[in-house]
Each structure stands twice: as structure tokens, then as C-alpha cells.
Amino acid sequence: MSASNYATERETAEGKVFTVTGGDWDVVLSGTDPINDERIVVNMGPQHPSTHGVLRLVLELEGETVRELRSVVGYLHTGIEKNMEFRNWVQGSAFVTRMDYLAPLFNETAYSLAVEKLLGIEEQITERATVIRVLMMELNRISSHLVWVATTAMELGAINMMLYGFREREYVLEIFELITGLRMNHAYVRPGGVAQDVPDEAIAKIRDFLKLMPKKLAEYEKMLSGQPIWLERTQNVGVLDATGCLAMGVTGPVLRSAGLAWDLRKTMPYCGYETYEFDVPTHTDGDVWGRYLVRLAEIRESLKLVEQAVDRLRPGPVMVADRKIAWPAQLAIGVDGMGNSLEHVAKIMGQSMESLIHHFKLVTEGFRVPPGQVYVGIEAPRGELGVHAVSDGGTRPYRVHYREPSFVNLQALPAMAEGGLIADVIAGGASLDPVMGGCDR
Structure with missing residues (x-):
């Protein structure tokens, strides 16, 4: 079963149960016998140290030897x-x-x-x-x-x-x-x-x-x-x-x-x-x-x-x-950080109505x-x-x-x-x- 198959269906005594993100884990566990096979399933992550970020690794181990590894991503998704x-x-x-x-x-x-x-x-x-x-x-x-x-x-x-x-x-x-x-x-x-x-x-x-x-x-x-x-x-x-x-x-x-x-x-x-x-x-x-x-x-x-x-x-x-493409802000870094240059503000606010209209349209619509x-x-x-x-x-x-x-x-x-x-x-x-x-x- 693929690690991306997040929603899986299980048969139980009460009927059908849907689990989210757990199906893969169940399949891995059901295929191991820790006592007889001397294999264990371990979650490495998701946490920052060692896994180089919020990454989850599902490891099937035999002693200290890795028999199977599955990467599980998506914990930092921002859309x-x-x-x-x-x-x-x-x-x-x-x-x-x-x-x-x-x-x-x-x-x-x-x-x-x-x-x-x-x-x-x-x-x-x-x-x-x-x-x-x-x-x-x-x-x-x-x-x-x-x-x-x-x-x-x-x-x-x-x-x-x-x-x-x-x-x-x-x-x-x-x-x-x-x-x-x-x-x-x-x-x-x-x-x-x-x-x-x-x-x-x-x-x-x-x-x-x-x-x-x-x-x-x-x-x-x-x-x-x-x-x-x-x-x-x-x-x-x-x-x-x-x-x-x-x-x-x-x-x-x-x-x-x-x-x-x-x-x-x-x-x-x-x-x-x-x-x-x-x-x-x-x-x-x-x-x-x-x-x-x-x-x-x-x-x-x-x-x-x-x-x-x-x-x-x-x-x-x-x-x-x-000027229909160029971002019109004319940014300049001053003592207070980043902002519009005073020359640009003076032009669009007091000298050119066309520049003001273009500035407003480009900022709001692109x-x-x-x-x-x-x-x-x-x-x-x-x-x-x-x-x-x-x-x-x-x-x-x-x-x-x-x-x-x-x-x-x-x-x-x-x-x-x-x-x-x-x-x-x-x-x-x-x-x-x-x-x-x-x-x-």
C-alpha cells in the first residue's frame, strides 16, 4: 500500500471503519511479528532534530539494521x-x-x-x-x-x-x-x-x-x-x-x-x-x-x-x-527600513494624476x-x-x-x-x- 494512501478502510466487528493517516501504519504493523521475527516498527519524527525538518520516517528495523523505510511528508503544508x-x-x-x-x-x-x-x-x-x-x-x-x-x-x-x-x-x-x-x-x-x-x-x-x-x-x-x-x-x-x-x-x-x-x-x-x-x-x-x-x-x-x-x-x-509592468513603488531603504522614496510619493500625489492612477491600478490589480x-x-x-x-x-x-x-x-x-x-x-x-x-x- 502506498504511503500516500491516507484514507483506508478496515473491517471490524461493528462494520466499516475509516481511518485517516493510520492505514499505512496498520499494514506495516500487521506484517511484523516482533517476538518471532525480531523486527520492530519505529517512527522517526516528525520533529526537527535528526530528521532535518518536520519529516516523518517509518522504519522497520531488525536490530539496528533498516529493512524498510517510508517517508511521510506534508506536515508543513502551507498551500x-x-x-x-x-x-x-x-x-x-x-x-x-x-x-x-x-x-x-x-x-x-x-x-x-x-x-x-x-x-x-x-x-x-x-x-x-x-x-x-x-x-x-x-x-x-x-x-x-x-x-x-x-x-x-x-x-x-x-x-x-x-x-x-x-x-x-x-x-x-x-x-x-x-x-x-x-x-x-x-x-x-x-x-x-x-x-x-x-x-x-x-x-x-x-x-x-x-x-x-x-x-x-x-x-x-x-x-x-x-x-x-x-x-x-x-x-x-x-x-x-x-x-x-x-x-x-x-x-x-x-x-x-x-x-x-x-x-x-x-x-x-x-x-x-x-x-x-x-x-x-x-x-x-x-x-x-x-x-x-x-x-x-x-x-x-x-x-x-x-x-x-x-x-x-x-x-x-x-x-x-x-511602466505597465514595472512595480511602481521605487523602494528605498531608509533609517526606518523599507518604504517609498519621498520623490516618488511627491510625484504621484502632487504632480501627475496619471502616475497616481497607474500606481493605484498596478498595486491593486497588477x-x-x-x-x-x-x-x-x-x-x-x-x-x-x-x-x-x-x-x-x-x-x-x-x-x-x-x-x-x-x-x-x-x-x-x-x-x-x-x-x-x-x-x-x-x-x-x-x-x-x-x-x-x-x-x-
Whole structure:
């Protein structure tokens, strides 16, 4: 019986009884005999520690050996995709940023690229806006991988790494706050460009970060790479080869750790990635150790991309010129946070009735998108993040559906864990780097 078959029917002495979410559990229990078979069924989660989020794993154990594993998702469901059907196209950015909360700028960029493709304005996106998108995504990739190495090390006993990883991530979040006004859930990348320009103080802080981070990566490797316990817990653990990855649609660092250099930034470039110099790190063992090495190498490659993006920044607009599409707020960050610039308020309120009408209409109704459907995929920290957007010609999406790598990659966990030890379930599951906000969107 499938784990997704939530409502099952049981025959009892009093008649038919319907159970919700319990049917799968009953079937698992009925097939085991703890006394004679020496097998037990254990719930791992749903709780945050060890299961890397609100994820439930149903394990059938024989001693400490995992005989069967079932992933149960949905505990963090927010209905974001459905909610977007009741908001205009611009407001969608504020919804999608909250899905994979460790990679919000990727959620926003993929969505914006899809809307721009529906509008047919890909060529109108300014060079500065495109460079800023690359800059922000690569900083976000670094911060996401830092969370991975910090939490995975903690789950395997290296508690001190939690401090170091989050310390450097905090530096990146401070950069985000300087640029967008927020540390997370930015709604910064929007259809047509970005919400506001990058201030000079943020550029200075980024350049400081580029000098700092290589030294910190060397510290991480000293703490982990030669540590006997770390090697024992990661090498030849959670093995999944390239054939298994392809069979289950697994992408990202997990696929690259199995030896396949598949990265959408190289194979299907977007945002001008084909004009940047960077490598796609790979490994051949397809285990937790390989995924660790790949992610550290990806941080180094992202640092190269951030440096190139900063050097490419040239003065210019950060939103398309078409005022029927461009979000009209002209946001500026002041001492009180984020708000409308005084010049813009003065113009729409006191100088131009047409600007005021347009501002009100765009804020309340949004813009219309021609009928059609598109799919856009980008390389997020966990793998291919795809957006299937459908428009019926109105001011709201008819349908927006995400191909979320956390959701797809989690189906590989049974293949990685069954036949191994229960302790290795933690290492293997963590090495997938699932973020349940994206999985349960």
C-alpha cells in the first residue's frame, strides 16, 4: 500500500471503519511479528532534530539494521501554490519566497523568469538587474550550503561546526538585509527586475566577505575532513550511484557527488551564466562524504561568481522601462527600513494624476499576462528548481506549480538507507539536504 494512501478502510466487528493517516501504519504493523521475527516498527519524527525538518520516517528495523523505510511528508503544508491563484502576478513573489526558506532568492528568481517568459520581456531585463540576480543567488547558495554543513555536522556529533557555519551565514544575512531590508523571505526579485538597487555599503561588505570566507572554509576542512569519526560516519554511507539518481530524478549536489556534472547553469544557462567563469565540482563515490566535498567546492565556485558579478555591476536601471509592468513603488531603504522614496510619493500625489492612477491600478490589480504556459528551471542549492506557470490572460496566475528538488530527492532515501544501520539514516537523510518548506509547499 502506498504511503500516500491516507484514507483506508478496515473491517471490524461493528462494520466499516475509516481511518485517516493510520492505514499505512496498520499494514506495516500487521506484517511484523516482533517476538518471532525480531523486527520492530519505529517512527522517526516528525520533529526537527535528526530528521532535518518536520519529516516523518517509518522504519522497520531488525536490530539496528533498516529493512524498510517510508517517508511521510506534508506536515508543513502551507498551500502556497494554491494561494497564488488568488493574488496578482507581482504578489506571487511574496508567496514563493517562503517555500524553501533557506533559498528564498532562488524561488523568487525562478518565478520571475517564468512570468517574464510569459510576458515575452526576457530581452528587456536590464543588465544590472540580471547581474544583481546572479550576485544574490550565489550569496544565497553559500548561505544555504553553510546551513547544510553546520546542521549535518551537528547531527553527526560535531557540535562545534554548528557555531562556525551559522556565524558565517549570519554575515551573508546581514548583506541581504542591507540590500533588501530583510534577512529572509525578501520578495526582492520580481517580474521585470529587482525591487531596488544594491547600496554601496553592501558592495563593501561583500568584498570583505570574499576575503573572509576562503579562510573559514579552510577552518571547516581542518575540523572535519581529517577527523576519524567524521570519515567513519560519511564514507561509504548513503551510497547512491548516478544510475539510481537518474532513475529517481535526483539532481543537484547529490547527483554531482555520483560523478555526473549536471548543472543547469552550464547545461541550460540562464541569467547570463554562460558568460561567467566557474567549474562544476563532482565526486565519484556517491556517498555522504562525496556530497560534503561537492558542497564545500560549490561554495568556493560561488565565491568566484560573486566576485565576477560585483566587478560587472555598472550604473543603470534595475527594472524594465515598461511602466505597465514595472512595480511602481521605487523602494528605498531608509533609517526606518523599507518604504517609498519621498520623490516618488511627491510625484504621484502632487504632480501627475496619471502616475497616481497607474500606481493605484498596478498595486491593486497588477498587470495582465498573455495566455500561455511555460516551464523554467534553474540550479538551486538542492538541485533543479522548476516553475510551471500557466496564464489565462488575467491579472492572476491560473496555475503555478514548482518542481521542488527537496520533494523529488527525498524519494531516494529508502534506496540509500535500506540494508544499512539506523544511525546511517540520519547521515543519508541529512546529505540530501531536504528543506520541508519547499517539499510541503
